[in-house]
Amino acid sequence: MGERFTVVYSITAATEAEARARAEDICVEQTVEFPPDLIPPGPIRDEVVGRIESLRSLGANRAEAAVSFAVATAGGELTQLLNVIFGNISLKPGLRVERLDLPPSLLAGFKGPRFGGAGLRALLGGPRRPLLCTALKPMGLSAAELAELAYRFALGGIDLIKDDHGLADQSYAPFDERVGRCAEAVARANRETGFRCLYLPNVGAPAHQLLERARLVRERGGGGLLVAPGLVGWDATRLLAEDDGIGLPVMCHPALLGSFVTSPDSGVSHSVLFGQLPRLAGADTSVYPNWGGRFSFSRDECLSIADGARVRMGSLRPLMPAPGGGMTLDRIPEMLDAYGNDVVFLIGGALYGRGPDLVATCRHFREMVDA
Amino acid sequence: MGERFTVVYSITAATEAEARARAEDICVEQTVEFPPDLIPPGPIRDEVVGRIESLRSLGANRAEAAVSFAVATAGGELTQLLNVIFGNISLKPGLRVERLDLPPSLLAGFKGPRFGGAGLRALLGGPRRPLLCTALKPMGLSAAELAELAYRFALGGIDLIKDDHGLADQSYAPFDERVGRCAEAVARANRETGFRCLYLPNVGAPAHQLLERARLVRERGGGGLLVAPGLVGWDATRLLAEDDGIGLPVMCHPALLGSFVTSPDSGVSHSVLFGQLPRLAGADTSVYPNWGGRFSFSRDECLSIADGARVRMGSLRPLMPAPGGGMTLDRIPEMLDAYGNDVVFLIGGALYGRGPDLVATCRHFREMVDA
Numbered sequence: 001m002g003e004r005f006t007v008v009y010s011i012t013a014a015t016e017a018e019a020r021a022r023a024e025d026i027c028v029e030q031t032v033e034f035p036p037d038l039i040p041p042g043p044i045r046d047e048v049v050g051r052i053e054s055l056r057s058l059g060a061n062r063a064e065a066a067v068s069f070a071v072a073t074a075g076g077e078l079t080q081l082l083n084v085i086f087g088n089i090s091l092k093p094g095l096r097v098e099r100l101d102l103p104p105s106l107l108a109g110f111k112g113p114r115f116g117g118a119g120l121r122a123l124l125g126g127p128r129r130p131l132l133c134t135a136l137k138p139m140g141l142s143a144a145e146l147a148e149l150a151y152r153f154a155l156g157g158i159d160l161i162k163d164d165h166g167l168a169d170q171s172y173a174p175f176d177e178r179v180g181r182c183a184e185a186v187a188r189a190n191r192e193t194g195f196r197c198l199y200l201p202n203v204g205a206p207a208h209q210l211l212e213r214a215r216l217v218r219e220r221g222g223g224g225l226l227v228a229p230g231l232v233g234w235d236a237t238r239l240l241a242e243d244d245g246i247g248l249p250v251m252c253h254p255a256l257l258g259s260f261v262t263s264p265d266s267g268v269s270h271s272v273l274f275g276q277l278p279r280l281a282g283a284d285t286s287v288y289p290n291w292g293g294r295f296s297f298s299r300d301e302c303l304s305i306a307d308g309a310r311v312r313m314g315s316l317r318p319l320m321p322a323p324g325g326g327m328t329l330d331r332i333p334e335m336l337d338a339y340g341n342d343v344v345f346l347i348g349g350a351l352y353g354r355g356p357d358l359v360a361t362c363r364h365f366r367e368m369v370d371a
Numbered sequence: 372m373g374e375r376f377t378v379v380y381s382i383t384a385a386t387e388a389e390a391r392a393r394a395e396d397i398c399v400e401q402t403v404e405f406p407p408d409l410i411p412p413g414p415i416r417d418e419v420v421g422r423i424e425s426l427r428s429l430g431a432n433r434a435e436a437a438v439s440f441a442v443a444t445a446g447g448e449l450t451q452l453l454n455v456i457f458g459n460i461s462l463k464p465g466l467r468v469e470r471l472d473l474p475p476s477l478l479a480g481f482k483g484p485r486f487g488g489a490g491l492r493a494l495l496g497g498p499r500r501p502l503l504c505t506a507l508k509p510m511g512l513s514a515a516e517l518a519e520l521a522y523r524f525a526l527g528g529i530d531l532i533k534d535d536h537g538l539a540d541q542s543y544a545p546f547d548e549r550v551g552r553c554a555e556a557v558a559r560a561n562r563e564t565g566f567r568c569l570y571l572p573n574v575g576a577p578a579h580q581l582l583e584r585a586r587l588v589r590e591r592g593g594g595g596l597l598v599a600p601g602l603v604g605w606d607a608t609r610l611l612a613e614d615d616g617i618g619l620p621v622m623c624h625p626a627l628l629g630s631f632v633t634s635p636d637s638g639v640s641h642s643v644l645f646g647q648l649p650r651l652a653g654a655d656t657s658v659y660p661n662w663g664g665r666f667s668f669s670r671d672e673c674l675s676i677a678d679g680a681r682v683r684m685g686s687l688r689p690l691m692p693a694p695g696g697g698m699t700l701d702r703i704p705e706m707l708d709a710y711g712n713d714v715v716f717l718i719g720g721a722l723y724g725r726g727p728d729l730v731a732t733c734r735h736f737r738e739m740v741d742a
Contacts, residue, residue, distance in 0.1 A: 088536075140418070166402065206449065230461070255454050
């Protein structure tokens with residue numbers, strides 16, 4: 001009997017019988033997609049079809065089923081693993097992926113985060129405090145203007161300077177020129193400060209240019225990659241993270257992924273979408289909108305992401321959560337209290353809004369976190 | 372002033388003022404993602420920020436806004452176009468992409484469907500009836516067993532035989548062996564029947580093997596590609612469709628895309644998700660679950676996909692909708708009535724369930740459609 005992995009689903013169902021029927025439907029829909037009574041006895045029925053490992057009520061109209069699948073059904077590929085976890089049933093409302101429990105034989109096919117939170121700290125010279133992150137924006141500035149911003153952020157002590165996720169290869173600030181200028185500006189600031197600030201360009205490239213563009217980041221002296229799996233694909237994200245010719249930390253961005261968490265009853269849990277899946281894809285840190293900003297995630301949902309970022313997944317390193325989405329400096333004490341030190345504070349617009357002296361603003365940001 | 376494209380969003384809002392505020396938020400969030408009062412007067416404010424072109428009430432708590440964006444914001448890339456259309460706001464419930472209106476200057480960057488519905492018909496020898504499609508399954512069969520099924524389907528007169536979308540490169544039926552055997556079986560049947568049945572293997576490969584695997588389909592005599600944009604990415608789908616070294620028709624599969632249409636108020640409309648976007652990505656036909664099958668799409672939602680499949684998009688060819696997901700032979704008259712002849716009837720499990728003589732079942736299927 002081959003090894004199996006387990007997906008915990010929550011299920012909308014009025015009765016236990018309905019919950020069981022829906023769990024049985026998951027077992028079939030996600031594997032053989034075949035009339036159950038036509039499946040002959042033997043290995044397909046015994047091994048390939050999903051298996052309900054447990055089923056329990058979560059109260060009114062909601063149940064939780066742990067369904068196991070043969071590791072062989074995923075064929076060693078992230079694309080197909082995602083397909084087994086949620087491919088067809090993404091089309092069926094009232095089913096939600098809550099947790100993934102993947103055995104070592106499956107996880108062995110994934111390198112996971114190359115650096116993880118601890119490795120990121122090491123790259124930055126070993127600070128024990130939360131890491132400071134901001135974004136280069138707005139879209140429409142020239143590469144030279146963005147580089148000047150990058151210089152001032154780095155001079156002020158920001159650890160991770162990422163492109164805004166909307167900076168691609170537009171005529172405003174073409175990718176190659178932007179990466180070169182911003183990386184140079186950050187290196188110049190680092191020479192002045194002694195800090196080790198990293199610049200993370202956004203590599204949302206067409207599929208056939210993605211690897212090339214990411215390698216260019218390395219060549220131009222970039223310090224990491226910003227990648228949106230919703231735009232480029234989860235497996236393309238994995239490819240960029242695992243490629244030894246790049247070898248840079250990867251920061252995941254949630255663009256186009258929001259629909260998976262729009263409904264509390266359907267889709268994928270915050271913990272899986274922004275914690276477990278980015279780790280499978282090799283991300284070292286994962287951006288998501290914190291509670292109380294411009295977006296609507298709850299405190300519990302955000303803290304569940306921090307759980308998914310460090311829950312045991314074989315030997316995969318934990319990643320560092322990066323809550324953002326409208327955070328301000330006055331939120332720091334609350335976020336420190338909630339997340340502890342293993343967190344990236346991503347503050348974008350609010351740094352720009354605090355007066356013209358960006359360097360002073362960043363120093364203030366750093367002092368608040370150091371304190 | 373540069374050319375602009377327009378996205379029509381529906382918006383949940385209690386008042387007109389709230390609807391306008393949410394539309395203004397879209398304009399900013401999807402472009403500069405920057406405090407509006409900090410944007411200096413000039414081209415960024417005038418051109419880069421989105422612009423509300425119209426706003427109207429849709430009745431209680433719902434409004435519709437047409438928002439235009441500079442073509443330059445998309446930078447000529449599908450990934451970034453998707454990002455501008457719905458990247459960050461996918462994380463904000465109550466916003467839904469309803470329609471895309473893309474000008475020729477933007478569409479010029481996309482080849483669109485290489486064949487489209489009319490081209491598919493031509494490849495098949497020019498039938499004017501709906502096209503017949505089925506799937507090789509269940510997962511767990513060997514390549515030889517799947518090839519035997521393919522032979523019988525082709526002998527019975529099926530036009531398009533696709534892999535089940537769960538067939539990847541598992542040990543049960545490895546990709547290379549499966550494609551070779553099934554393509555050979557279909558070619559053998561075609562020699563006997565004089566038909567031009569096409570075999571479409573599923574190319575849900577890891578990112579670095581995708582192009583290679585698709586080219587292998589061509590080398591092995593496959594007749595098209597089954598591609599799930601939700602698994603491999605929209606732009607990877609485009610790459611496979613546009614690559615002249617492959618040059619095969621592409622059938623889109625909806626795996627992992629369901630969460631975009633789970634909520635009627637959030638996400639992306641059926642028409643865009645299964646009609647307009649697949650066309651941008653170059654798909655010639657697009658699979659989705661028809662009403663009244665195993666899934667929950669309504670009749671109106673399904674017919675809106677057929678609209679998106681043929682709505683004017685510059686010179687992009689129309690694609691052919693492929694409703695499936697639990698269809699049975701007795702549904703054919705109803706589907707003919709609703710869709711007319713420009714449709715692919717995808718019937719999977721129900722063909723297997725109609726008795727052991729698959730060839731006779733397929734002939735019956737074809738006679739029903741011919742009649």
